[in-house]
Amino acid sequence: MSVSALEAKRLEAVLKGDEEIEVVGTGTDAVAYALMLADVDVTSAYPIRPYGGVMQTVARLIADGYLKAEYIVAAHEHDQFEIVKHASAVGARTFVGSSGVGWLLAIEAIVAISTDRYPVVALIGNRALDDPGAYGVEHNDALMVRDVGWLLTWVDTAQEALDTTLIAYRVAEDPRIMLPVGISMDGAFLTHSEHAFKIPPKSKVQKFLPPYDLGNRKLHPTNVISVAPQVNEDWVTELRRQMDEAMKSAKKVIEEAYRDFAKIFGRDYGNPFIETYMVEDADVVMVGMGTVSKPIKEAVRRLRAKGEKVGFLRIRWFRPFPTEDIIRYLSGVKIVAVVDRDYSFGSPFDGGAVFTEIRSALYEAEHRPLMMNFIGGLGGREITYNDAINMFNIALENARKGKVEQRVIWYGVRE
Amino acid sequence: MRCNYFATKMSVQVPSIYTIEIIYRGIHQRHLARNLARGITYAARMAGSVALSYQRYGDDPERDGSPAKYFVVIAKGASEEVLDAEAARVEPDYVDVTIVLDDSILKGIESWAWQGIQPIHLKIRPGGLLVVVSKRSTDELIKFIPAKDSPYTLVVVYGERSIGDFWTFPDDGTVERILGAIAKVLPNVLNLDDVKRYLESLDKPSERISRAFEAYQSLVKLREVKPGEGLPYKYESPHLPGWKDMMIGAAIPGLKPNQRNPYFTGGTAKHYRPVINFDKCIKCTLCWEYCPDSVFDVTPDGYFNPALAYCKGCGICAEVCPVSDTIIMVDEMEFEDGYGKFIDEYRAWKENRDAYRKWFESLLPKAQVISVRKR
Numbered sequence: 117m118s119v120s121a122l123e124a125k126r127l128e129a130v131l132k133g134d135e136e137i138e139v140v141g142t143g144t145d146a147v148a149y150a151l152m153l154a155d156v157d158v159t160s161a162y163p164i165r166p167y168g169g170v171m172q173t174v175a176r177l178i179a180d181g182y183l184k185a186e187y188i189v190a191a192h193e194h195d196q197f198e199i200v201k202h203a204s205a206v207g208a209r210t211f212v213g214s215s216g217v218g219w220l221l222a223i224e225a226i227v228a229i230s231t232d233r234y235p236v237v238a239l240i241g242n243r244a245l246d247d248p249g250a251y252g253v254e255h256n257d258a259l260m261v262r263d264v265g266w267l268l269t270w271v272d273t274a275q276e277a278l279d280t281t282l283i284a285y286r287v288a289e290d291p292r293i294m295l296p297v298g299i300s301m302d303g304a305f306l307t308h309s310e311h312a313f314k315i316p317p318k319s320k321v322q323k324f325l326p327p328y329d330l331g332n333r334k335l336h337p338t339n340v341i342s343v344a345p346q347v348n349e350d351w352v353t354e355l356r357r358q359m360d361e362a363m364k365s366a367k368k369v370i371e372e373a374y375r376d377f378a379k380i381f382g383r384d385y386g387n388p389f390i391e392t393y394m395v396e397d398a399d400v401v402m403v404g405m406g407t408v409s410k411p412i413k414e415a416v417r418r419l420r421a422k423g424e425k426v427g428f429l430r431i432r433w434f435r436p437f438p439t440e441d442i443i444r445y446l447s448g449v450k451i452v453a454v455v456d457r458d459y460s461f462g463s464p465f466d467g468g469a470v471f472t473e474i475r476s477a478l479y480e481a482e483h484r485p486l487m488m489n490f491i492g493g494l495g496g497r498e499i500t501y502n503d504a505i506n507m508f509n510i511a512l513e514n515a516r517k518g519k520v521e522q523r524v525i526w527y528g529v530r531e
Numbered sequence: 532m533r534c535n536y537f538a539t540k541m542s543v544q545v546p547s548i549y550t551i552e553i554i555y556r557g558i559h560q561r562h563l564a565r566n567l568a569r570g571i572t573y574a575a576r577m578a579g580s581v582a583l584s585y586q587r588y589g590d591d592p593e594r595d596g597s598p599a600k601y602f603v604v605i606a607k608g609a610s611e612e613v614l615d616a617e618a619a620r621v622e623p624d625y626v627d628v629t630i631v632l633d634d635s636i637l638k639g640i641e642s643w644a645w646q647g648i649q650p651i652h653l654k655i656r657p658g659g660l661l662v663v664v665s666k667r668s669t670d671e672l673i674k675f676i677p678a679k680d681s682p683y684t685l686v687v688v689y690g691e692r693s694i695g696d697f698w699t700f701p702d703d704g705t706v707e708r709i710l711g712a713i714a715k716v717l718p719n720v721l722n723l724d725d726v727k728r729y730l731e732s733l734d735k736p737s738e739r740i741s742r743a744f745e746a747y748q749s750l751v752k753l754r755e756v757k758p759g760e761g762l763p764y765k766y767e768s769p770h771l772p773g774w775k776d777m778m779i780g781a782a783i784p785g786l787k788p789n790q791r792n793p794y795f796t797g798g799t800a801k802h803y804r805p806v807i808n809f810d811k812c813i814k815c816t817l818c819w820e821y822c823p824d825s826v827f828d829v830t831p832d833g834y835f836n837p838a839l840a841y842c843k844g845c846g847i848c849a850e851v852c853p854v855s856d857t858i859i860m861v862d863e864m865e866f867e868d869g870y871g872k873f874i875d876e877y878r879a880w881k882e883n884r885d886a887y888r889k890w891f892e893s894l895l896p897k898a899q900v901i902s903v904r905k906r
Contacts, residue, residue: 233780294779333782340785347781348589348643349621354774355781361774 126315127152127182133492136316141173143306146274146313147239147299148173148280152183157208157328160188160199162220164218165251166303167241174211193218197225197236205335205343207280209285209328212236215303219257229296230265230492231359232344235288235328235342236296237281242305242406244495247379251498252275253303255458256403259434259469265359267366268435270405275313277301279383282325286373289328294364305407309499316381324380366436374420391430394420395445398427399484400511403446403474404455405431408499411456413517426508431470439477446474447481450515453488453507455499455527465489467524486520492527503528540700548617549605549720552626552654554640555598556633556802557590560672562700563632563693568601570706571713574729575605580866582606587622589643593731596800596843598640602626605720625902626654628717630709633692633832634665635802635862637675638869645769645794648871653766656857657681661756664690666703667864669754674867677764682757689750692802704742711746716753723747727812764870797824801844803860803899805837809856809880810889818858828877838876839868846901859891859898 126137136155141149151159161171177183186203190196193214200210214222219240220310229236244250260270267287271277277299284297301307335341346527347355370388378384378508385391393413402412409430419426429445431438446452456468463472470488478484490507493499507527513521551571555564568584575582587600591755604617617623629652631637638765644783652661661683663672669685676685693705707730714723730739778784786792805818819827819835826842827835839849844860852858868874880887 231780333779340787341778341782342785343780343782345781345783350643350645350771351777351781354772354777357774358777358779 118440124180125501130136130315131182134317134319135400136314138312138314140301140310140312142169142308142310143271143274143276143277143301144169144241145173146278147281147301148177149210149315150278151185152177153316153318154209154282154285154325156185156211158186158188158200158203159211160190160196160203162193162196162214162218164193164243165241166253166301166307167215167218168307169241169307170213170239193222194225197222197229199513200236201225201229201232201234201322201508202509204229204236205232205332205333207334207336209235209378210234211238212238213241213243216254216257217246220245220260223260226261226266228344230261230357231361233294233333233362235285235294236337237284237288238296238298239281240298240300241303241307242300242391244387248293251303253305253457254496255300255456255469258298259458261298262435262469264364265295266435267293267295267363267433268300269297269433270300272302272306272409272430274306274312275383276385277306278313278315279377279381279385283370283373283377285328286325287366287369288378289326290356290369291329293362293369295359295362295366300406302407305498310494320380324376329402339518344480353409354452359531363436370433370436373511377448385432387441389431389436390441390445391432392445393428393430395427397425398482399450399515400450400453400508401427401429401446401449401451401455402455402504402508403429403431403470404457405434405470406457408455408457408493411499411501412504414471418501418505419508424491424508424512425510434470434473437473437477437488439480442474442477443481446478446485448483450518451488451520451531452478452485452509453490453511455490455492455507457493458496458497459491465523467491471524480505486518488514488520489524490527491524497528499527535589536618547607548613549607549628549867550617550623550715551603551605551720552623552629553601553603554629554631554636554651555599555704556636556694557594557624557800558697559596559597559694560632561599563696564599564601564707566700567632567706568603569714570710570729571603571605571721573732574725575603577728577732578721578755578774580605580607581609581611581614582593583618585618585620587642589892594800595615595845597797598636598642598799598810600642607720611639620796624655625656625881626659627656627783628660628662628713629655631661633694633802634663634667634672634675634703635692635864636799637663637672638863639799639871641797641799645771647766647769647794648799649798650679650766650870652676652679652683655679655683658683660684660686661714662686662688662709662712664688664692664709666691671753673754673756673761675864675869676756677766677870678759678761679756680758682755684716685754685756686712686716687752688746689752698904704739704903707739707812708746711743712751714743715747715751762870776861791838796840796871798840798842801842802863803844803846803901804839804842804863804866805844805846805848805858806861806875806891806894807835807880808857808859809834809839809877810884810888811854813854817851817853821847830877836875839873839876840871840875856895856898859895860901861894861897862899865894865897
């Protein structure tokens with residue numbers, strides 16, 4: 117099976133020419149094209165939807181000669197993540213990914229990738245955790261690793277997926293970082309919808325992304341080192357502190373990467389960590405991650421047309437968490453309403469994970485806003501702009517009263 | 532409640548806490564060490580003291596022969612909370628008594644890779660006790676112990692080395708004898724009545740009590756050791772690197788081919804060592820091939836010389852050697868070496884074959900059969 121004649125011609129152009137071209141494809145296709153541009157050396161695959169589409173496209177790109185890479189089909193997800201960990205240790209640029217419970221099956225290897233400090237890039241096609249069975253999006257799969265040294269980002273368009281993949285390699289492989297990056301993409305809503313996006317020419321990518329260099333940590337017969345020893349209480353605190361330092365440095369490195377990205381490719385994302393939409397004078401700001409941005413922005417436009425002061429803030433990088441930006445944009449707002457496509461049972465106020473993190477950041481705000489939390493869109497249930505308008509109306513009502521009557525609302529749950 | 536709170540606050544006093552360290556061989560003595568630690572703890576509690584015990588977890592006592600540690604902390608006439616600060620330690624800073632269950636551990640302790648070889652009495656307070664289960668005299672044992680800056684008392688509890696395995700505990704009276712010895716040398720911690728009270732609560736009480744009494748009456752010998760008396764070995768605490776000095780992600784410089792790890796020798800795990808009769812060696816390579824720790828260095832003329840600092844004493848080489856009485860396993864206490872310096876058997880043989888032959892023949896009657904298969 118080969119790509120269509122039209123796409124073949126366009127792929128030839130980006131590999132050989134200096135101009136970007138437009139194609140139509142899914143969010144996972146966009147990531148696959150980024151892997152082609154980044155010249156990934158090793159990928160390991162194990163099928164699970166909704167991440168799986170990326171491996172099909174990568175396989176096609178390899179088969180058709182657009183990408184030279186080892187494509188290793190693993191026995192299961194744990195092997196899959198072990199394979200890239202070891203490949204990364206010997207100096208290969210690697211790609212891996214999974215979804216939902218597949219991601220969780222690999223959790224031991226996933227943690228070792230970050231604690232061993234290998235710059236693996238993974239795509240998490242966000243999917244509800246079993247049981248019960250559901251293919252659709254929930255963010256709890258990726259959030260499982262929020263504390264163990266993975267950089268985590270949520271994208272909301274195919275274009276952003278492609279661009280973020282290139283940025284992810286640059287950030288992960290920076291000698292100051294050397295941590296893996298997990299790119300989260302909402303199952304179905306982005307993994308399985310087709311959009312037009314631009315593929316930049318490989319010649320520009322080479323200017324943006326230097327070759328992967330592990331330096332003195334490369335496992336090789338000529339560089340005799342031992343990795344991952346047993347160290348017990350004598351070393352562990354120091355090694356965790358190293359990771360802490362890398363994560364703290366990540367903000368600077370991410371900023372540098374986005375600045376260079378805008379310079380080289382001409383696409384400027386502004387603030388790399390968050391996207392703000394009409395927040396400047398807003399009384400109510402809704403916060404979310406991933407594709408929920410689309411209906412919420414539409415709701416903002418419709419409510420603004422009626423004169424309501426509402427806005428939206430999308431968290432693009434969840435780790436490192438954009439604490440300063442959250443404080444900067446949300447301090448003084450009347451109501452902050454967080455939409456969580458996840459749950460965190462038994463957490464403070466029984467809210468979602470994003471709600472809890474934002475609430476914690478805003479403790480340092482000069483003017484702490486009132487806070488609400490909508491838990492919804494679980495298991496792949498859609499959140500439409502009408503839903504977003506309903507949520508805004510509840511928040512606006514609270515803003516007028518000056519108090520929050522129900523802090524956490526399971527939005528749309530059938531009683 | 533309020534009243535109780537103040538009562539507690541008002542009665543705060545610093546109690547005197549006794550800390551007992553038990554040093555044993557991993558696996559072979561794990562049940563012995565635990566039974567002794569718990570026995571002391573029960574006996575102390577029955578006597579009205581508070582007490583608890585814990586392992587030095589990082590020593591991995593599940594490792595074959597590795598020197599490992601147990602601790603018992605006792606406070607007399609105090610409330611439970613005075614032990615709170617002792618309850619979550621890796622190890623205590625100092626101990627009042629160190630009990631050594633296998634005299635060959637006197638030759639040093641390697642707790643963990645970068646700790647180096649620690650002297651047996653590292654933790655003993657000035658004036659403390661070093662209690663050793665052995666059939667040797669105090670004067671013989673002092674030849675294996677490094678000098679210490681402060682005085683201490685060396686105590687021998689006469690007895691066979693008690694060796695069990697992962698699952699079994701040889702109930703051979705060692706625990707009772709040590710309890711009797713404690714009653715003799717540390718009556719302020721446990722006196723003979725305390726020991727008796729505890730042993731009466733076990734099975735076969737009269738047999739156990741008579742063993743404790745026997746030790747109390749006739750099996751304990753003491754010797755004061757002056758500062759500076761003993762082997763000239765100076766232990767230096769390891770330098771532990773800061774997070775900025777470490778390689779990223781716990782990577783460490785590896786060993787080059789034919790290089791041995793200078794930081795972790797591991798040879799303190801053995802109570803027997805292989806001695807090679809090079810005159811009979813047929814250079815078949817089996818010892819070299821089967822050694823699980825790769826301790827055999829190949830000599831220029833094709834013999835296999837054990838690097839004893841790294842040998843764990845498993846006896847596999849002696850078992851696979853096809854020539855009788857060519858590799859024999861001999862008790863560590865037959866050799867006055869240790870603390871990083873070991874006899875170089877091949878060199879000794881090369882330098883004087885006759886002397887070596889005589890030495891080997893003198894060791895032959897003392898050779899032990901360690902059947903790996905039986906284990």
